Amino acid sequence: MSSHWDRREFLKKSSAATMAAMAAGAPLAGFLAGCNEAKIKSTADTVILLWMAGGMAHTDTFDPKKYTPFTKGMKANDVLSTFKSVPTALDDIYFSEGLSAIGKVLDKGTVIRSYVAADMGHILHSRHQYHWHTCYKPPQSVLAPHIGSWISNQLGPANKVIPAFIDIGQRFSLGEGEELKAFHTAGFLGNEFGPFIIPDPSAGLESVKPPIGMNMSRFEKRNQLYNELMSKGPMGEMGSDYQKESMRRSMEQAYMLLKSPEATAFDLSKEPKESYDIYNTGKFGLGCLMAKRLTEKGARFISVTTEYEPFKNWDTHDNGHTRLADMKKQIDGPIAQLIKDLDQSGHLDRTLIILASEFSRDMMVEGRPDLKVQEQVDQPDIIQEIKNYGMHRHFTDGCSMLMFGGGIKKGNVYGKTADERPCKTIEKPIKIEQIHQTIYHALGIPQDTHYLVEKRPFYTTPDGLGKAAMDLFS
């Protein structure tokens, strides 16, 4: 509990001034926030979001159905899964082939098989991603903050020199990059709570060390020069004001961060080779490694993504089967290792790991069985070529998620989808508001957390109605 209060104190000191200073339309912390609810006892200090960008088919990953191997001339409608099922650590619970390493650590977490994504008409990935990350459907009349920004805003960094919200693995120069930018933002909370972006984890160190070509002693001298010139300048006598104060403070923070020994957490070359090799399945795997290293040094919110690029990675508009085999190779080892490593170092208890995707995929249904939307992939009824063998349409009514650590039940299965097409959610549907509030709850952030933006209350979940799924907690 004491750490909880420290964080609150920290917040008051560090962010109150910033918020107020944004003159017009300045958001004001909702005065009701936290007043009425009994203090939530937090079960997590850190959140790691493993983001499967592009739509991960549930029947080919964590919720396998009847397997139908590829044969020329097969009926598309018969195909529910394109992979065999493999056992997990739990009796009678199976994952799709290629995910057995994660399956083996399922005794440390929960698989959710009933996530239902929103209905937003003709599907655009970035809109659903926006919705998943902010809990609000775009467009919005105010800039909605990313969940990582809310957490950063509410709790501050766990370690002063590690940015509170770190986003690993996404470039914004690709297709739909502008749409991705629209939710990778702290929105009205202000840049201070925005993501610290590391597009490529293998170059992550460069983001947190002195500029290229500058050694530490020159870096220190340069900083000293700055401080001397500032104190000797005529404006030094003009008294302190909030802008100058904020400049001084932020420069100091940057300096501290860039010269701090913790920065080595960003340096993957410091990882023992044996461990590095397990993680090194590509950018995503190395992102998991960085997340592990940062968590051990004290991180608040880290997002690691399989990069989103239209028609790449999980965005399988064709060759779904073959491409998924490859995707699983990228994620299976590193994720399982991340869970094991954090468990071993004792961090898993206070670290909530979430794996999620904006929606699922199905071979036949675009949207929701009860509310189909405009199809984007031509799927022949009779499959002749391997490229048509896979889950290529966007399916919103039954998606899988994983949760580990941070107070989440161990060895648990939450929700259920039908075993026959449409393989939609039939038990315990769970929506984004509940997912968000569950995460906030684990962190001890009350449901009514909000700011007044342009005099209107803006809650962490729409209208503050998101309820934590308490049966996900142990």
Next chain:
Amino acid sequence: MKDLNKKSKPRKKVYIVISSMILFCILQISLNGFAESTLQSPNLNTYWIWKMLGRLHPMAVHFPVALILLATLLEFFTFKNFNSTLRPGIKILIATGAIAACISAIMGLMLSDEGGYEKELISIHQWVGMATACLTCTTWILLNNLLKKNNWQLIKVYRLLLLISGLGIIVAGHFGAAMSHGKDYISSTIPWSSDYDGTTKRNFDLSAFNNDTIKLTKQQSIELNIQVRAILAHNCYKCHGAEKIKGDLRLDRRDMIFKGGENGPVVIPGDAVASDLFRRISLPSSHKDAMPSKGKKLAEGDIELIKFWIQKGAPWPDSSEKNIFRVAPLAPRNPALPPIVNGLANPIDRWTSQYFTKNKIAWPKLVDDKTFFKRVSLDIIGLLPNPEDLVKFTKDTRPNKRDLWIKKLLDQQDDYTTHWLSFWNDALRNDYTGTGYITGGRHNITDWLYKSLKSNKPYDQFVKELINPNDASKGFIEGIKWRGVVNASQRTEMQAAQNVTQIFLGLNLKCASCHNSFISDWKLSDAYAFANIFADSSLEINRCDKPTGKYTGTRMLWSALGTIDSAAPRKERQAQLALMMVQASNGRFYRTLVNRLWAQLMGRGLIEPVDLMDNEPWNQDLLDWMAFHFQENKSDIKELLYLITSSATYQLPSVSFKDANKIIAQQYQFTGMLRKRMTAEQFADAAATIIGPLFSDSMLMYHPAFSKTLNSIHPTFARAALVSNNPFLIALGRPTRETVATSRESQSNLLQALELTNGERFNSMIKKGAQTWKLKYVTTDRIIKEIYVRALGREAQLSEYQIAKKLLGDQPTKESIEDLFWAILLLPEFQIIY
């Protein structure tokens, strides 16, 4: 003759006294001047003794009051016998009273010198006071005369004069008290008076009403009802309003509140204790029945007021449509300019002088040439002055050189346009990249915007072309269309309604586009009626994204501004709206723009936030005057910028606060421009001016000169406003322009500091620059001199020179120059506009 002489003698005395009094008054008035201000202006050079005596006036004035009133009273007892035994006493009372009245009057005039009183009150008080003093003197003289020779005619005159004196002293006393305690000091305690403050303050004065037999007047009932509804709106409507009807209970309408909820009636008029509403709001918040179930318990005063309201029969008049929320007047207003003080003739300064007088602020000395020139350059063209111009300017000896140089800056058309492009891009959420473009759901208006700013298009025309657009300007009204289904309150027609009202009228329609607003009196139907102007066919009203099956007409928000022909095609309706918006009688439209430009230049609007024009300005007259004359002056934006920047008000020393909250605090007092941090674009362009470009020419997204080379435009680097948003500019605060943005963050943060400390773009710019400087300026002294002059507009002080010298040594290396660049560009002195 003797008799006549005897008679005329006292008359002469009377004339002398009266005429000297009148003379004194005239003298006094001419000294003070007939200012048209509503407040007395102070005379700051008063000798302390006069000041002290003046301040004794409120005490001394009680002597004549008591003496004369007593004399008047006693006079009644002498009606039967003029030569009663009371007569000598009355004589003494009147004599001392007359002397005291004269002394008090003189003291009063001294006090009025100090100013700060309401002009209207003080002039009445002054005249009545002095007249009374004259009158008492006359009475005294007359009485002296009478005692020597009884004359019945004169006795009547004398008695009449005394009576008038007594009344006069009461009247003068009343106005005196009104000045020191406020006009409604006494009347506010009277429940049936219109000044009664029990209803205007948070706590209704319940003590006066505890007796159940007292009936409320109609006016009181309305006031009480509005008070109660304000409390309900803020605490209960969220769950018991039009949107959510928890427990089947709605508290926002008369019929609904008395109907009650699923557990029956909640208000039993006349019986608070039996009313469930009162019971529940009184419970401790831990109780399961306590209300509000979400949120804070009501304040004690509020609970008491609701109880009182129920006890009084829960009045809720049918006609009670009075607004709960402040609504600013719509019409333009042209207040008369205050007089010129100390030769400050710019109309803005005349208002400022008046404001300073009223708030007892002395005019500070204006900023020096260097500070002024840097400030005005950044404000008008967004660029640092180059050192050559700075020298020319400081050496310019023309008395009106500041005005002339402002004009020169305003004439640098491309520089001016590029700077203001960012402001308008933010507001009109226009950008080269962003959401929507990917599926053709968004259009860029840069070309139209650039040309409009460059030609200084009159603001009314500018807005007409945005609301009723041509192909080049349609991107604004068409909004951002994402693929898929969007929330009803975010369809493009509603975006247009929200953006038009926010930007051009400083009105928040965002709430009302989803449900009846809690923060204003705008209703869902108002928002839809307005949005219908931009719709091809009438929109079905959605409440909180749920279709209602209802439709509303097509209306302007204020019927006073005119009517829209709902049958006309969309283009026609937009044309009608455009004309309606810019008509002279829409004072709010012009005030909104004037306030925005004022905020850009002065760091803070006359009204804050700049998007909520129903809030109170810190100087209504100034705002109204500027808006009125801006409209009269062909809505010429450059003229307005000139008027403001050429004022002494703009040229006051900048101010800042330790606590940023003070800026938007209600009791904000203007004393000068609020210090501003350079915007992302100003900073990037300043760095480019001094050291080298941050953006390559190939990054230009819009080319003002429409040619492939940059040589034809000034400056010769790609200015930040013309490149697409990037991590560097985002870190420094350029908004994403997904929504309307009308202000920038004024503080720095860690991500920004990191971008400046080890960001690649900034550091490589510094590296290239250092290379060039090493070859160009060679020596340590030259480099130090150049960087200080170029970046800070001054030479290094000795202590600074020594620090820099220590770094660079005798043979400056490229690395040491880089470090010096970096340190200087990050100094607050560089980044803040003083």
